[in-house]
Amino acid sequence: MTNNLTLKTAIRTALMGSVLVAGSQTAFADGIPPHERQPLFGDLHVHTNYSLDSYFGFNPNGPREAYHFARGGEVNLFASASPKLKVPLDFAAVTDHAETLGKKAICTDPKLKAYDSDSCVAIRNKSQSREQAECNFLGPQKEGCIQVTDPCDMDNKVCQVKTRDQWQNIQDAAEDFNAPGQFTTFVAYEWSATGNQNPGSFHRNVIFRNHNVPNTPLHSKLPESQVPDQNGEMIPSPEKLWTWLKSECTEENGCEVLTIPHNSNLSYGSIFREPENRGYAELQQEMEPLVEIFQAKGDSECRVGVGSNDELCDFEKRDRRQARKRCPKGSTLSKLPSPVQLEDSWLSFLPSRDARLYCVPICKENSNPRENDCAWPNSYVRNGLKDGLAYEKYLGVNPFKYGIIASTDTHNGISGATEEDQYNGHHGAADNTPEERRVGGVGGYLGTNDINNPGGLAGVWAEENTRDSIFDALKRRETFGTSGTRLKIRLFGGWKYADDMHRQPDMIQQAYEVGVPMGSDLPNTRVDEKTIPKFLVWATKAPNSANLQRLQIIKGWLDKKGKTREKVYDVACSDGLKPHPKIHRCRYNPKTVINTVDLTDCSYSPTTGAVELKTVWTDPDFDSSERAFYYARVVEYPTCRWSQWDVARTILKPIPNVPATIQERAWSSPIWYSPSN
Template sequence: MRGCSATASSRRRREKALIRQCAARGAGSSVPAAIVLLLLAAAAGPAAAQQAPDGNPLRNAYFGDLHVHTNWSLDAYRNGNFEGPEVAYRFGRGEPVAGPDGGAQVQLRVPLDFMAVTDHDVWLGQIQACNDAGDPAYDTPTCRDLRQIRVSGPSRDTLSPRPAWSTLTSWRFGIPLPDICGGRGSGPQNRCIEHARHMWHEIQRNADAFYEPGRFTTFAAFEWSAMPPGAGHMHRNVIFRGGQIPEWGGSAIEMGHLPERLWEWLEAACTGDCQALSIPHNTNWSQGVAFAPRNTDGTNFTREGLERRAAAEPLVEIFQVKGSSECYAGLGTADEECNFETYHAACPPDQEPSWEQDEGCAFAADYVRNAWKSGLTVEAEYGVNPFKYGVIAATDDHSSRPGAADEPAFVTRMGSRPAPHAANPGGLAGVWAEENTREAIFDALRRRETFGTSGPRIRVRLFGGWNYPDDLHTRRDMVEEAYRSGVPMGGDLPPAGGDGPRFVVWATKDAGSANLQKVQIIKGWADGETTHEQVYDVACADGLTPDPGTRRCADNGAGVDLSDCSYSGDLGAAELATTWTDPDFDPAQRAFYYARVLENPTCRWSTHRALAAGTPIFEPSTVKERAWSSPIWYTPAGR
């Protein structure tokens, strides 16, 4: 896209022109305030330039991983990961490191731009205590058995029965272990809380040590790991912008495994210069709780609680190693692309969602698209949309290998244990930001100008407006005009009228992956208390056009040779773009729109492994890698 790769001189000319336009438009300008401020700073002279030497007001795409575990997480350690945050940061910035099993060196194909180590809050610091001969817990039975893992390796028989039961019970149900913690209280006498407080400072120290503004951005973070007895995952990654960071506020154990208490803590403790995000993930494992139309404990929503939730959680992790959380065919959707990396089977129709269910099947309220639809009706009732999520993706790697999302190289997600067939390599987070710094990356996350991919570095942009010209996607000034007279993904389209909202969408392929097959826009809307959705193919590769009846592109014929995993290189497109108008727009209905970009099919990781081992190939044998944009929302006037 030439508008984003312009020379510095041409960019400065456009910046000055845009500043003049903003000044002429005055208070009625539709240019986002942040853009205006950045342009004014760029024109202000050397002092401003020193603060953001590489800042691009039209914003660059940066790729990262905000969900990574090291041997500071119990589940990673138990499964043979003995490498800490330093290795994770080195790997993330592109250095070669030893493989997860200590074998041949591995290295990212392209370094990450940003990352966060998100070790679990539960058991934080206790592994270090068990390996510190000076700690009172060192000679406890549990610590002796945990150290034995380094000798015997991870296996089901590594831990003796009592400590095995104790560690798993502590992890699964959030019960502190008396022999390590010195009691079950939550006060200062509880050694586990002291361990966690110390490690929280170490987490911040490591993030600061590896932060290189302009090259490699790191965030202090942790995973808040709510595990209600017998329930699905209610986990969140908590990411801090930098600057002021609160003292350790306790794990999910101390907060009763209720996300509402996490949001209350963030509101109370993260004040002043402190800024944080709570990002839910693996909602596809939540047993119908993640996006239920009520609080986690079953009580009714309140406006105050919804406002707190919306402020804390502007993003959701839509894809990672444990599957896709976008949608599930048959659970509120008929979309044929919703069978992508689903992991679990759908729950029986007569099974009620419950906080006490096992984590073995999927409910409609586990999926993000259904949450987006539900948010429209919740907003109509309470005046707040708690499910107004932008999207990212991540790996959830437990081997200290952030960003390792390539299908051919995938071996494990959990220490040195081979990955189960249902797993996948995970994905990457993408942001559009002015520069690669904590402030710019975090602010992009906060305003939801984000996207997620299933692994490849597909870039996607989506803008919405009322008066975009038909050919905007072909123009050199596409990005400038899209910002000037509309909103980017993650934003709210004002009810300005017109025949219907217009969207400009643009996507480019990963140079190291397959060509793009098509771009889709998915719309969701509410008609009273009833919600609907529609998938539109809007840009097709190979000269194809969407069928007016099915609204789909014809299959372009791209395929995969399963004997060697070679794929069609002469079909598909390196870049797809279009300007599209919603043909079914009703100005009285709340709605959202997001883009999904699909690659031509390639071999799934399990097929690569089967060919290498000479074993039969499992189904599915191929995947269509993809990217998802954050939505743009529309709310009728006066609603």
């Protein structure tokens, strides 16, 4: 959806004598009440051929092409693909790897002496590119990686100049394509850090409010980004990044910035690791208001058997599916209602009847999940949110008070290309054909192509489509993420909501006036100790996708013994059904669940499900002494996964152990509750 300026905004702008031009910094949102905020969709994680790993993949698209594509333009990709979005994005940010901006520029300039170095020759040798990409990014800790001379080590001054030149080009592209009221760009980059002892990533996208930015990006291999580890070796530190950004990006120079971690599922738990002290936790909360929950390299929400007993956690995971084992007795999964315990007519909706029976082992200390098919509990957003409650109790601050977004992490410069039926891959020549997507891969670091996906979208509720308005929404965490479709979702919390407020035409205005939106803390304004919080939750279907199946609220809390817990509540069901009053699940109806998708042509039922779901929900298990968070999730009826679209259009057979269908979804940002004491 491209959001045009409202009439009121145009009048205000005219009265102020402002002119709407590309790159203008005019703030249009003054005077627009909160309930008139509107949903905008974007992509805050986009790589172009300015990133070395994108260049390796024969990607012809730079920052300008990425923004042209985001606005609805067509770009060249490969001989067989000239992709174009069905609907333009509202906003985007090019986030190329800061670590390789100078390298790529040096190695493609024949005038420089490093051009003929072994490293640059390897970089330009496309047949070696995938393995070389791992060597460049992962360094000596990657077993079997043949190290070559870093071209920036050969002439660091030239590398610094080239990095600044590329950084300026990125800024220029953002300024030239920024069109307030129509399309918003953000100057940005990625800080791509990995540890010394393992390839677990703790990457951050660095997003600036406007054109006032540092002269050069700080990358993870510079001394300013590093601290000594327990062995005295220098390693990247997010704290050093945040400290540098605070010193370089100040109110005095008109600069403002935030960072967004991504791929916690590939982080070995480093995204949600224990903060070193209260100061670290405070800095993290200040600089990092959001987390990317979903992208092309998988879902990071939660994991079945790893702190969660939610069958919908089994969604776009990056393990080898044939390696998963049946969950042992006594695992958290055994707490799910079983068919024996319930009437057949009240079984939960499940992606498959066996989904709840499979677990991935929890990693032991120093285990490599890519080699041992295990998972770290603190590699998932929901577990991080739960841990944040405990840290808040003991440190006085919650370092993981994250709002939710999603994005693509495309390395083709095709911002927002998330349609399953138009998937051309996101990693260059490695996955640009149906055949490559079945058997190919982009190296051990990224795994095989069949476990990748088209990625997700970032959603914000903002007054206008401008930098200031969207950045403000990001900062206050009034955001949501989708798995790729344009679902809309909102969550509000308060103490005085009427049970029928969701039926009122002014429900959103009421929700703001007597409560708070997602991303906020519930105010300590309870009438008495018996007052229980209520939540207004609302979602609408995406155009060109299946109808809604159910609307959920996920609660996490810290119990009286200091243990973190979670529970999933279905709060609104489609097809006239209601959640079971005891197990809080939508009634299972085989007639509306089975065979809603024709796998031969990927058509699906246009009548099954709901166009809109909304309700006011009261927490039936509320305990005023326990810290808690609540976020909403809406789930569509099944549609074909990209891999099944490839099967339907070719003579190829289905990929073993890969689901034919998925359930697209959206996640709201949480609302937090803390005891008044």
